[in-house]
Amino acid sequence: MIREWAMQKCPKGLVQNMSKKLIAKRELTGYYMLIPATLLFLMINGFPLVYGLVLSFTNKNYTKPKSGQFVGLRNFIDIFQDSEFWGIMGFTLFYTGVVVMVSYMLGLALAMLLNRNIRGRAIFRTLALAPWVIPTVVATQCWRWILNDQFGIVNQFLMSIHLIDSPILFLSSAQLARVTVIMSGVWKTYPFMMVILLAGLQSIGTDMYEPAYMDGANSFQVFRYITLPLLRPVSMMGIALQLLWTFNSLSYDNIYLLTQGGPSQSTYVVSILSYYTAIYRGKIGYASAIATLMMVLIALIVLCYSTMKVVSARAEIRRLEALSR
Amino acid sequence: MKKKNGWVYVVLCIALTVLLLPILSMVTTSFKTNAELYGGVSFLPQNPTLDNFVYVIENTDFVTNIVNSVIVSGAVTIISVIAAALAGYTLTRFRGKPVKLFSVLLYMVQMVPAILLLMPLFMVIRQIGLYDKLPSLMIAYTAINLPICIYMMKSFFATIPYEIEESAVMDGCGQFKAFLLLVIPISAPGLTSVGIIAFIYSWNEYMLASVFIRSDAVKTLSVGLSQFSQQFSVEWGAMMAAATLATVPAALFLVFAQKYIVQGLTAGAVKG
Structure with a gap:
């Protein structure tokens, strides 16, 4: 009995000679x-989180001293009826999706190049890593x-090669500003x-590739049918994490420091909207x-991701079972 | 399967030149004279000068900002390494209910948007009298960056075989003592990784610093720099000099401790 109980709690091999008291200690x-x-966690995440959730059901307002009453779902109903919010949410999702997708493709291309047996690989890798360690303030x-x-x-x-006659105002037009923040987001x-x-x-x-090349597969086929499937777990993890980070916080720093949400709100993301609503x-x-x-949206994304992982794990098991039969 | 790799170099060089153009431009600009900056067409400075750097150091709060950032990042690094080592170790060596509960907590903490915490946290910080003081940033940065640090530590400790502590623990040495005397001494790579990731995060953070800190005397680098750009919006030379200086620690880590950065990023992603 004690052995069994202890087995669950301690690493294997440790239990044999320990008394129950020792294990408990x-x-x-x-x-x-x-x-x-x-x-x-409780101080910085837990309490403020609960406080924040409670606040979201009140009409607390800094400019009105008597505010702070419980208003039920009023705020959420207002948000759902606010067309401005949906426009901003749309751009946030677009921004997050495009940034993660493009950075994945760029990252994959560079990783493929750097995975080759070339001289000075460490130097190239160091240089390619640089944008990650640079402060966002500096980058913007x-x-x-x-x-x-x-x-x-x-x-x-661009003007010296006469591609354009007058300078492009990257941060002054709505469309270009959006392209610019996405570009710098990808870069980071x-x-x-x-x-x-x-x-x-x-x-x-390399032993995964050799038979394929021997059978006459070309590089693209090897990439498509061997490399990509084998990279799937890492890719999914990376994309999921990056979606979470970009949506949650990275978009804020990058965009706020680059355009402050402008020109005329064209590069607002949800976190910037929340910030302005609270501060100004x-x-x-x-x-x-x-x-x-x-946060609800993020929880949904995470749920989708976990389900996908479970589904693909089940598919894998079924495939293995079919093979073993 | 010998293949020619010549084209790889060409592609990599072109790609990296384009990708690093912002950084290259920053560094070259910081060494240019004003006349060159606003009149010249050359990418490289013709008469390299340190005037911009001298200007930044003499006429702005930049040095104060750097000192503050060093204090905050240093403290965050130390607290993160300690807290993450303790928690990461527990996650690999213990299996009780509270440990499971903790890993669920760890998972959930990552899903909370920083912006949701911002206002309540601001109120808490003001309540406990830390508003406009550096410790507010130290605590907040440590907690927010801790999940990734714990995952990194956990995946590092998982590679250390339990046999190392086993006999000591069986002989009556406490698990904590075994951790301190046997595991920590061989964990330098893991601890370094965590320390570097924590340092870089706190060195770069902007949002919380811009809200929790008001006075110039305690502003950190990222806030100082962003204000700098508003005050001196036309003095690109000085601004790029400040930006270059702000990049130095990151660049040093990248050159001398890249292995640890890569390990840190990979551990967090693959095992997280």
Whole structure:
């Protein structure tokens, strides 16, 4: 009995010579070791999260001292009827989707190149990683500088080869500003994709490819039918994480620092809307409701992802069973 | 299966030149004189000068900002490494109910949008008297970046075989003592990875810093730099010099500790 009970709690091999009391004491040590992290989570994530959820059901407003009453679902109903919100949500999803997709493709292309047996691979990899470690503030300043209408190198170059006659105003027109924030978003996120895909590629090993090449497969076929399927778990993990990060927080820094949501709200994302609603209009309750909706959406995405993982795992099991029969 | 790789170099060089253009432009601009900056057409500075750097250091709060960022990032690094090592170790060596509960908590914490926490956290920070003080950032950064640090530590400890502590624990040495005396000394790579990731995160963070800090004396680098760009919107030379300086720690880590950064990113993604 004790053996069985202990087996569940301790790593294998440890249990044989330990008394129940000793095991319980050991177990307690583990709980103590979780205390610092748990305290931090409760203070910084837990309590504010509950507080934020509660606020989203109130009409708390900084500009009105008597506000803060419980208003039920009022905020959410207002949000659902707000066409401005849906436009911004649409752009947020578009931004997140495009940034993650393009950074995945760029990351995969670079990872494929860097996975080859070339000299100076470490140097190339270091250079390709650079955008990830650069502070977003610096990155956005750099973009503003090279896209500057008068002195920016991009406009100067395009004008010197007479592709354009007058400078392109990258951050002043709604459409171009959207393209620009997406571009800089991709620039900041592709290194992560590249690194994890490179790790994925390196775990495949060359012996998977040789028979295919011997049978006369061309590079594209090998990529399509061997590399991509084998990269699937890593790809899914990377895409899921990046979707989460971009939607949750990365979009905020990147866009806020580049355009502050402008020109005329064209590059607003949901987090920026929530921020402005809270800080400039003082509507804390409404802003919290917006953020709560974001979290619900994220929870749905995560749920979809987990389901997909379970479904594909089941399919894999069925395939293996069919093979073994 | 010997293949010619010449084209790979060409493609990589072109791709990286385009991708790194913003950074290259930043560095070259920071060494240009104003006349060159606004009149010249050359990409490289013709008469490299340090004037922009001197200007930034003498006329702005930039040095203060850097010091503040170093203090915050240093503290976050230390707390993160300790908390993540403890929790990561527990996740690999213990299996009780609270441990399972903790890993669920860890999973959920990552789903909370930072913006939802921002206002309530701001109120909490003000209540406990940390508003406009550096410790507010230290605590917040550590907690927000902790899940990824714990995952990294966990996947690192999982590679250390349990046999290392086993006999010691059986001989009556406490598990914690075994962790401290046997596991930690061989965990330098994992701890370094976590430390670097935590440092880079806190060095770069902008949103919380812009809300929790008001006075110039305690502003961190990212906030200082973003304000700088509003105050001196036309002085691109000085701004690029400041931006270049702000990039130095990241660049150093990238060159000298790239292995750990890559390990950190991969561990977080593959095992997370």
